[in-house]
Amino acid sequence: MGLQGRAALVGAAQYKPEKYMSAPRMFHLEQIADLATQALDDAGMTLRDVDGLITSGAYFHEASSFVPAMVGEYLGVPLNFAEVIDLGGASSVGMVWRAAAAIELGLCDTVLCVIPSRMAPMSPHDDHAMEVMRSSRFGGHSTRFGAPEAEMDLPYGHMAQNTGYAMIAQRYAAQHGYDVAAMARICVDQRFNACHNPGAMFYGQPITVDDVLNSRMVADPLRMLEIVMPVAGGGAMIVTRADKARSLRHRPVLVAGCGEHVHSKSPTYAHDMLAMPIGPASRKAFAMAGLKPADMHMAQIYDCYTITVLLTLEDAGFCAKGEGMRFLREHDFTFQGNFPMNTHGGQLSFGQPGSAGGMTQVIEAMQQIQGRAGERQLARHDLAYVSGTGGVMSEQGALVLRGDQ
Amino acid sequence: MAWNKPLPHPTSISQPYWDGLRDHEVRLQQCEHGHWLFFPRTHCPTCGSRQLIWRRVSGEGRLYTFTVGRVPTLPEFTDEMPQLLAVVELDEGVHLNTTLVGVDPADVRVGQRLRPVFDDRPGEVTLLRYTPVESAHPGVIAGEAAPAAVPAPGVEEKPKRRISCKDIAAMKSLVSEEFTGWSNAFEVTQEIINQFAALSGDDYWIHTDPERCKRESPFGTPIAHGALVQVLVSRLKMPMDYEVVDFVNIVNYGSDRLRFPAIVPSGCSIHGRCRVKSVEQLKSGVQVTLEINVHVVGQDRPSVINDLVMLYM
Numbered sequence: 001m002g003l004q005g006r007a008a009l010v011g012a013a014q015y016k017p018e019k020y021m022s023a024p025r026m027f028h029l030e031q032i033a034d035l036a037t038q039a040l041d042d043a044g045m046t047l048r049d050v051d052g053l054i055t056s057g058a059y060f061h062e063a064s065s066f067v068p069a070m071v072g073e074y075l076g077v078p079l080n081f082a083e084v085i086d087l088g089g090a091s092s093v094g095m096v097w098r099a100a101a102a103i104e105l106g107l108c109d110t111v112l113c114v115i116p117s118r119m120a121p122m123s124p125h126d127d128h129a130m131e132v133m134r135s136s137r138f139g140g141h142s143t144r145f146g147a148p149e150a151e152m153d154l155p156y157g158h159m160a161q162n163t164g165y166a167m168i169a170q171r172y173a174a175q176h177g178y179d180v181a182a183m184a185r186i187c188v189d190q191r192f193n194a195c196h197n198p199g200a201m202f203y204g205q206p207i208t209v210d211d212v213l214n215s216r217m218v219a220d221p222l223r224m225l226e227i228v229m230p231v232a233g234g235g236a237m238i239v240t241r242a243d244k245a246r247s248l249r250h251r252p253v254l255v256a257g258c259g260e261h262v263h264s265k266s267p268t269y270a271h272d273m274l275a276m277p278i279g280p281a282s283r284k285a286f287a288m289a290g291l292k293p294a295d296m297h298m299a300q301i302y303d304c305y306t307i308t309v310l311l312t313l314e315d316a317g318f319c320a321k322g323e324g325m326r327f328l329r330e331h332d333f334t335f336q337g338n339f340p341m342n343t344h345g346g347q348l349s350f351g352q353p354g355s356a357g358g359m360t361q362v363i364e365a366m367q368q369i370q371g372r373a374g375e376r377q378l379a380r381h382d383l384a385y386v387s388g389t390g391g392v393m394s395e396q397g398a399l400v401l402r403g404d405q
Numbered sequence: 406m407a408w409n410k411p412l413p414h415p416t417s418i419s420q421p422y423w424d425g426l427r428d429h430e431v432r433l434q435q436c437e438h439g440h441w442l443f444f445p446r447t448h449c450p451t452c453g454s455r456q457l458i459w460r461r462v463s464g465e466g467r468l469y470t471f472t473v474g475r476v477p478t479l480p481e482f483t484d485e486m487p488q489l490l491a492v493v494e495l496d497e498g499v500h501l502n503t504t505l506v507g508v509d510p511a512d513v514r515v516g517q518r519l520r521p522v523f524d525d526r527p528g529e530v531t532l533l534r535y536t537p538v539e540s541a542h543p544g545v546i547a548g549e550a551a552p553a554a555v556p557a558p559g560v561e562e563k564p565k566r567r568i569s570c571k572d573i574a575a576m577k578s579l580v581s582e583e584f585t586g587w588s589n590a591f592e593v594t595q596e597i598i599n600q601f602a603a604l605s606g607d608d609y610w611i612h613t614d615p616e617r618c619k620r621e622s623p624f625g626t627p628i629a630h631g632a633l634v635q636v637l638v639s640r641l642k643m644p645m646d647y648e649v650v651d652f653v654n655i656v657n658y659g660s661d662r663l664r665f666p667a668i669v670p671s672g673c674s675i676h677g678r679c680r681v682k683s684v685e686q687l688k689s690g691v692q693v694t695l696e697i698n699v700h701v702v703g704q705d706r707p708s709v710i711n712d713l714v715m716l717y718m
Binding site for chain 1: 411412416475490514621
């Protein structure tokens with residue numbers, strides 16, 4: 001049962017995160033072709049090797065259906081496996097395990113996982129880009145007739161992510177207590193990591209716990225510096241057969257375990273707002289890999305908000321439920337610390353490129369395991385835990401990655 | 406004024422719930438096995454049964470969680486700042502989204518008992534808000550009555566210190582990092598915005614055309630001109646505990662700095678506060694720079710920052 005570690009991550013590419021307004025505008029097809037060729041270069045492969053594709057379905061610019069066929073045709077690549085995924089920030093983790101599963105099933109050999117997140121050029125005719133910007137006014141909440149959230153959330157001002165995550169944090173505070181300084185350390189340590197990563201949005205801008213605590217309160221208890229900044233960017237990852245991977249450029253990074261869980265669109269309707277989907281997803285991933293949280297050499301944890309990190313640490317089993325604040329106080333999350341986490345800076349300091357936010361974490365895990373993380377390189381770097389989170393703790397996924405010996 | 410916030414569009418499935426609210430009752434669905442459910446559906450998400458009936462419930466429950474939103478989730482909600490967004494666990498066990506009314510944000514506690522408040526203001530539907538059981542807030546917010554603007558504390562007249570503009574030491578003692586208390590609140594109605602548009606000739610649609618704003622504006626609703634909010638300072642009485650005397654006239658020299666960091670959506674109330682930023686003796690008189698900040702009530706980010714320079718001669 002489960003993945004046998006017969007698929008490997010072999011190369012990746014990503015755009016440097018930039019503010020939306022200053023980033024170049026490119027069609028999504030164009031971004032996909034660009035990112036794909038860069039990622040294949042990185043792996044030492046070409047488009048001719050690709051026979052599988054997974055891309056993001058929501059907000060794709062040039063079409064709202066038949067997306068894989070359009071992308072495959074544009075790339076000039078016949079596909080034995082074609083998929084779109086619609087799991088928000090859990091999409092990247094979800095892409096990787098689906099690619100690995102398709103490869104292990106023998107459906108295909110090499111899968112391109114890609115998420116374009118730069119804005120497309122403005123159109124004089126039917127401006128889809130403007131449409132997406134207008135819909136973002138409601139923060140990803142559907143306004144369509146019959147959508148429960150259009151009927152039960154929007155009229156009260158419940159929308160977007162900040163207030164939902166803040167309400168989860170308030171519930172946590174009421175049940176287990178809350179230490180704002182401990183939470184701020186997540187931001188501070190990740191910023192330290194970003195300051196050793198020239199590709200990061202906030203490279204060269206260290207912060208202190210006081211900076212976090214003095215930043216603007218957005219929705220109690222979440223402050224500005226605890227909230228990601230969505231930016232333009234995009235990423236691609238190449239997954240191929242492990243035996244094929246051994247003749248390529250870098251150390252193969254095997255997909256040893258995976259899990260996924262989706263429990264509700266809005267945390268309001270979750271049975272227990274503090275029981276994260278990452279719990280069952282992570283248990284499955286560790287069991288599949290035959291490993292436990294303590295075995296990991298690094299954790300690349302999806303960090304749209306500090307509260308997401310805290311609850312992932314608890315529910316994924318790095319510490320017990322309710323013990324998160326103590327765990328934060330007792331660990332150093334820098335790449336030099338006793339619990340290396342989000343060694344590229346995390347989305348809080350590297351940047352959150354559109355829905356591709358999660359891909360930055362998968363790419364960092366791959367590069368660390370391959371020994372290509374520059375001055376952030378960990379001494380022990382064989383095993384990585386990676387998580388993804390979509391919506392408002394709506395959907396989460398976990399990967400356990402292992403360097404090929 | 407017209408309700409400019411998103412409104413629910415009841416469906417054939419949810420209509421009984423909204424009908425209940427219109428009658429000032431909370432009605433929920435229950436399946437044949439006794440499971441309660443919310444939001445409305447055609448099946449029970451607990452057991453799958455399709456035998457559902459609508460029942461009247463008390464609507465009371467406990468606060469499951471909440472947040473104090475300090476950045477409007479949509480510009481249209483700026484008048485509610487700070488937004489008291491909440492999830493209530495009804496006594497039947499279901500959760501629903503709401504906002505809290507009749508309670509100070511500092512007094513909100515997870516677990517506290519709440520009772521329903523039926524808000525008839527939107528007109529075509531009634532919304533369900535909540536208040537602590539012990540609060541004095543009425544159980545219904547009537548449709549016609551606009552919420553009365555709460556007079557800002559500290560506006561009542563106190564005897565003022567008289568400071569002579571000839572006494573430069575006393576004048577310099579007015580310089581402070583501390584702002585005054587808040588002024589009275591003033592409602593920036595669409596009518597005022599339209600009058601200003603006519604007067605100034607700046608009738609750009611983003612200020613004057615609610616329908617087009619709904620379709621095309623990033624704010625979804627008309628916003629006041631920055632220049633209008635700047636001049637409305639004349640409508641705001643700042644609670645100062647001193648007055649400057651002994652001058653022949655005051656010359657308004659303009660602004661050292663004029664910024665509009667945040668929007669004022671149509672229909673919001675504004676209030677202001679100020680502080681003396683600097684005092685300088687010039688040949689012709691005493692120059693005072695007054696930093697005036699105008700905020701939408703409840704918003705911590707100012708809509709206008711004006712460093713007004715005046716010369717007392």
